[in-house]
Amino acid sequence: MAEHLASIFGTEKDRVNCPFYFKIGACRHGDRCSRLHNRPTTSPTLLLSNMYQRPDMITPGVDAQGQPIDPRKIQEHFEDFYEDIFEELGKFGEIESLNVCDNLADHMIGNVYVQFKEEDQAAAALQALQGRFYSGRPIIADFSPVTDFREATCRQFEENNCNRGGYCNFMHVKLIGRDLRRKLFGRYRGYRISRSRSRSLSPRHRRDKDYYDRRDRDRDYRDRDRDRDRGRYKYDRDSRDRDDRKRIHSTPRRSRSPVREGSEERRARIEQWNREREENL
8 A cells, every 4th residue: 555655646646645736846726725735844956936027927028018028138138037046046056957937827937946966055045045035026935846857847848839838837947048058057067968868867866957958958969969970970881891892802811731641641541441442342
C-alpha cells in the first residue's frame, strides 16, 4: 500500500495531494483547493509570486493608454528586470536557473522561480527578501516544491502550438537572449554548452543549467554541428576511398618457402613410398 501511494504521489491519480501545486508550486484554486498543498520547509527553489509586471499587463501588445507597444521594447523591459533580479539574488549563491512565467492566469502571472545550487543559499535569500519591495510592490517569497522545471513547463508552448494561450496551467517560460544568458550564467564554473535533451535526469545532477539554457545554446550551435557533420562525412568517405585503392593495388604477400630436407631424409622418404606402393600392389 505504501509503495502504491508513493508511486502516485503528485500525479492525477493522487486524490489527496494537489498535482499542480506539486509540479508548478501554484494552483488556480489557491487555498480553496480540495487537495493538500504540501508547502516545503526547505528547498533550493524560491517562488516570487506575481513579481514581474509586464508593460502590457491589461492587453498583450498594448499599453495602459491603449497604444501598441513595440515587441522589442517589451523584451528589453523584461531583460532589464531579469538582469536586475539575477544580480540581486546572485549575492546569496550560485543560481542554477531563473525562470519567469509569461502566463496570464492570476495564480501564475509574473511568477519568478529561482533555483539555487544549495538549499542554504535559498534559505539565506528568502530571509533577506522578507519585508522588501520592488517597484513599489511588496515581494512575496516562499519555498517552492518545484525542482524539475521540465515537468512544470508546457511542452506545447515550446512548440508554439499551445491552444490554451496565456491561461494554460503549466508554465510558459519567457526567454532571454543568448548574449544576456552567457553574461549572467557564464560567470559560474562548470557552465558549458551541452546538446543533451534527456528528460530522465534531475536538474540537481545537471551542471549545464536547465533545459531552456540547453535549448537556446542548441539553436545557436546547430549550424556549426551541421557543418562539422558534413566535414566528418567527407573525411570518412575519403578514408574509405584510400582504403579501397590500397586494397586494389596491393600485391599479395609471398608465402615463406618450406625448409628443405636433407639427402638422408629424402632417401628414407622415397624408400617408405616404394614399400607402401609394393604393399598396395
